[in-house]
Amino acid sequence: MECKPIGIIHTPFQEAAGTPIQPAKGKGVKGWIEIDAAYVDGLKDLDGFERIWVLFWCDRANPFKLHIKPYMDTQIRGLFSTRSPSRPNPIGMSCVKLIGIDGNRLKIEDVDMLDGSPLLDIKPYVAKFDTFDVQRSGWTDTVSGETKADNRFFKEDQK
Amino acid sequence: MECKPIGIIHTPFQEAAGTPIQPAKGKGVKGWIEIDAAYVDGLKDLDGFERIWVLFWCDRANPFKLHIKPYMDTQIRGLFSTRSPSRPNPIGMSCVKLIGIDGNRLKIEDVDMLDGSPLLDIKPYVAKFDTFDVQRSGWTDTVSGETKADNRFFKEDQK
Numbered sequence: 452m453e454c455k456p457i458g459i460i461h462t463p464f465q466e467a468a469g470t471p472i473q474p475a476k477g478k479g480v481k482g483w484i485e486i487d488a489a490y491v492d493g494l495k496d497l498d499g500f501e502r503i504w505v506l507f508w509c510d511r512a513n514p515f516k517l518h519i520k521p522y523m524d525t526q527i528r529g530l531f532s533t534r535s536p537s538r539p540n541p542i543g544m545s546c547v548k549l550i551g552i553d554g555n556r557l558k559i560e561d562v563d564m565l566d567g568s569p570l571l572d573i574k575p576y577v578a579k580f581d582t583f584d585v586q587r588s589g590w591t592d593t594v595s596g597e598t599k600a601d602n603r604f605f606k607e608d609q610k
Numbered sequence: 611m612e613c614k615p616i617g618i619i620h621t622p623f624q625e626a627a628g629t630p631i632q633p634a635k636g637k638g639v640k641g642w643i644e645i646d647a648a649y650v651d652g653l654k655d656l657d658g659f660e661r662i663w664v665l666f667w668c669d670r671a672n673p674f675k676l677h678i679k680p681y682m683d684t685q686i687r688g689l690f691s692t693r694s695p696s697r698p699n700p701i702g703m704s705c706v707k708l709i710g711i712d713g714n715r716l717k718i719e720d721v722d723m724l725d726g727s728p729l730l731d732i733k734p735y736v737a738k739f740d741t742f743d744v745q746r747s748g749w750t751d752t753v754s755g756e757t758k759a760d761n762r763f764f765k766e767d768q769k
Contacts, residue, residue: 452613452667452728454699473739490698493676495688499748506701508611517652529654531732534739539649540613540730542665542701546742569611571699573690578747580632580693581740583705588737589658 456569458486458555460507462562467511467605472522473534474545474561476598482547482562484570491555494573502576503549505559507568509541511606520603523596532589537604543568546576615728617645617714619666621721626670626764631681632693633704633720635757641706641721643729650714653732657711661735664718666702666727668695670765679762682755691748696763702727705735 462482464470471477484505486494497503514537520526521533536543543564550558557573602610621641623629630636643664645653656662673696679685680692695702702723709717716732761769 452615452669452730454611454613454701456611457698475739490676490690493689494691495677496691496749497688499746499751500691501744501746502742504703506699506703510611517649518654529656530652531649532653532655532659532734534733534736538731539616540665542613542731544663544665544703544733546740571611572697572701574693574703575691575748575750576742576744577632577693577750578744579750580634581705581742583661583735583741585660585735585737587658587660589734590655591734591736591738592658 454508454571457490458484458570460484460564460568460570462564462566464565466602467600468602470565470600471563472598472600474547474563477561477563479560480562482559484557484559486555486570488555494552497575498552500549500575502546504574504576505545505547506572507543507564507570509536509543510569511565511609512536512541512604513606515539522600523594524590528590535604613667613730616649617643617729619643619723619727619729621723621725623724625761626759627761629724629759630722631757631759633706633722636720636722638719639721641718643716643718645714647714653711656734659708659734661705662708663733663735664704664706665731666723666729668700668702669728670724670768671695671700671763672765674698681759682753683749687749694763
């Protein structure tokens with residue numbers, strides 16, 4: 452199961468510290484996606500969507516641990532109950548605002564990715580597929596916590 | 611960027627035909643996830659969440675094309691404006707209901723994956739991160755279409 456980059460993500464963030472922990476915490480922060488020329492034809496019809504899912508490789512996340520302290524909490528939590536970028540398969544998933552498409556460039560907003568992150572996939576955000584009315588979001592229901600990341604999950608040699 | 615399976619997904623679906631096209635179209639359909647023993651400790655605290663994102667490898671999707679006719683429509687659309695499993699990086703993303711966890715087994719509902727799909731990641735569905743109030747969902751706003759898949763994106767040698 453080999454992933455190949457299909458483009459590159461451009462954002463204002465060179466390191467984890469100071470990066471919004473999620474798109475919902477990075478409202479209005481601008482970035483852009485440069486998709487490889489070979490895939491541009493696949494962008495047809497995407498401009499009708501207000502938001503898109505961006506899948507990317509968290510290439511600067513440090514090796515995962517199964518018990519971690521997430522940004523938003525002071526307690527140790529199980530990795531899979533968090534959105535930490537340090538995972539067995541470090542695939543990031545961000546739902547960003549799609550502002551416009553110009554050739555192989557997508558203007559986006561609400562970005563929370565590091566600059567230069569390899570793009571794996573783009574999927575449309577489809578309201579009738581992706582909106583779920585949940586009553587329980589586990590430990591995240593009882594914390595307010597941080598809106599910006601620090602370098603705890605950032606690769607040592609990148610600091 | 612090499613992905614490794616961290617478990618396996620069990621569902622009632624042996625082929626694409628008849629599989630719900632999305633979790634939202636497979637309400638109540640039961641399945642389970644078997645996570646490798648090495649990762650069980652990372653499931654701590656996950657049981658507090660009502661839904662989880664399951665990332666998996668669409669191992670039986672046929673090679674991608676940039677222009678396709680999606681299940682829900684009669685028109686040709688750009689691949690990245692669809693949720694087709696046949697993609698440059700065939701990573702599926704399903705938000706399913708978490709019913710319970712017993713050791714290395716997660717009981718889930720609302721499944722739309724093929725039986726035996728390799729598990730890549732589990733992330734919690736966090737209401738304040740994952741719910742977006744969008745006005746436009748592109749071409750999907752004007753179609754009702756199918757709720758079940760057929761074999762159009764299913765590998766030839768699996769049919």
